[in-house]
Amino acid sequence: MRPARGGRASATSRCSSRPSPAARRRWRTWSGPWRSPTSRCCSTTTTARSSPPRPTSPCPRVPLDVSPLRAGIELRDVWFRYGPGKPWVLRGVDPTIPAGHTVALVGLNGAGKSTLVTLLCRFCDPTSGSLSWDGADYRDLRADALRGRIATVFQDFMRYELTARENIALGDLPAMEDSSRLTAAAGAVRLHHTITSLPKGYDTLLTRTFLDQQDDDDPETGVLLSGGQWQRVAIARTLLRNRCDLMILDEPGSGLDAEAEHEIHQRLRELRQGRTSVLISHRLSAVREADAIVVLPQGRVVEQGSHDALMAAGGHYARLFHIQAGGYRSDTAEAPA
Ligand SMILES: Nc1ncnc2c1ncn2[C@@H]1O[C@H](COP(=O)(O)OP(=O)(O)OP(=O)(O)O)[C@@H](O)[C@H]1O
Numbered sequence: 001m002r003p004a005r006g007g008r009a010s011a012t013s014r015c016s017s018r019p020s021p022a023a024r025r026r027w028r029t030w031s032g033p034w035r036s037p038t039s040r041c042c043s044t045t046t047t048a049r050s051s052p053p054r055p056t057s058p059c060p061r062v063p064l065d066v067s068p069l070r071a072g073i074e075l076r077d078v079w080f081r082y083g084p085g086k087p088w089v090l091r092g093v094d095p096t097i098p099a100g101h102t103v104a105l106v107g108l109n110g111a112g113k114s115t116l117v118t119l120l121c122r123f124c125d126p127t128s129g130s131l132s133w134d135g136a137d138y139r140d141l142r143a144d145a146l147r148g149r150i151a152t153v154f155q156d157f158m159r160y161e162l163t164a165r166e167n168i169a170l171g172d173l174p175a176m177e178d179s180s181r182l183t184a185a186a187g188a189v190r191l192h193h194t195i196t197s198l199p200k201g202y203d204t205l206l207t208r209t210f211l212d213q214q215d216d217d218d219p220e221t222g223v224l225l226s227g228g229q230w231q232r233v234a235i236a237r238t239l240l241r242n243r244c245d246l247m248i249l250d251e252p253g254s255g256l257d258a259e260a261e262h263e264i265h266q267r268l269r270e271l272r273q274g275r276t277s278v279l280i281s282h283r284l285s286a287v288r289e290a291d292a293i294v295v296l297p298q299g300r301v302v303e304q305g306s307h308d309a310l311m312a313a314g315g316h317y318a319r320l321f322h323i324q325a326g327g328y329r330s331d332t333a334e335a336p337a
């Protein structure tokens with residue numbers, strides 16, 4: 001199996017370097033009861049440090065199993081950089097993701113949103129600070145058990161040089177032989193008819209890499225999908241994992257045409273109802289219904305709250321929203337649908 005990448009780095013090689021032994025010394029920051037998300041609504045951070053605090057007490061490392069998420073995920077003063085001497089990407093961020101809620105991350109290119117996703121999936125550990133799952137430090141948890149509870153659509157999702165069936169079923173291997181689950185996932189992102197019209201349906205190879213010159217004109221030997229169709233494959237792969245505790249969607253609609261993006265955001269909105277999810281999108285109309293929107297310019301949380309609260313606050317988010325809405329306006333002021 002030879003994966004081809006849709007973007008930057010593979011899931012297991014997202015860090016350019018592993019944290020140093022010193023940085024890997026663990027310390028706990030979980031120190032008390034769960035903080036109510038409402039008490040943090042539309043807050044403005046005042047953090048102004050240029051480097052993280054020194055580690056305090058190391059904690060024992062006993063890998064624990066991971067229970068279903070009940071309270072939520074909490075980040076405590078998380079600092080992160082991709083290696084010693086590299087610039088800080090996250091600078092003391094501390095959003096909470098309460099169970100059953102959708103938290104949206106908003107920020108300009110390079111703000112650190114996808115980096116936060118790599119920490120939530122524990123592909124990297126924070127350089128300083130901590131993440132906790134129902135109060136248990138991420139670093140005390142079994143990484144495989146943690147990831148088994150998370151379903152993610154990565155911004156740089158994988159395009160495997162395998163069949164359509166295999167590309168989707170990799171989200172949850174038992175589905176490989178379960179056509180009803182595969183077609184339900186593909187149907188949810190309007191991909192089922194595209195796949196059934198391929199030369200070998202779900203068993204069509206989604207690559208032409210393995211072909212000889214003589215097969216070049218034979219579409220039955222493998223096809224190439226468009227970028228938007230690949231994005232649907234990636235979303236369908238994640239939807240197969242709909243029993244997971246945390247769903248992370250990093251720019252799930254960026255490669256889709258306007259109609260498909262609207263439709264898929266609508267479908268994902270339905271799927272997120274009552275579930276814990278993190279949504280990242282530059283399309284602010286897609287994030288406005290999130291329970292909380294965290295605004296993250298340059299690795300710091302500067303605002304968080306509901307769409308209405310942030311608009312009323314007239315800060316960073318409101319400015320971005322007005323800029324985007326302006327692009328959709330004719331003479332009469334109207335926000336994007
Ligand atoms: N694997 C990596 N190694 C080194 N630096 C990285 C790596 N991945 C990201 N970065 C850097 O970290 C910073 C934040 O990147 P990140 O991908 O988290 O931003 P983002 O908010 O998701 O941006 P976008 O909106 O463009 O997706 C950028 O400066 C980027 O160059």
Ligand SMILES: [Mg+2]
Pocket residue numbers: 113114115155250
């Ligand atoms: Mg990103």
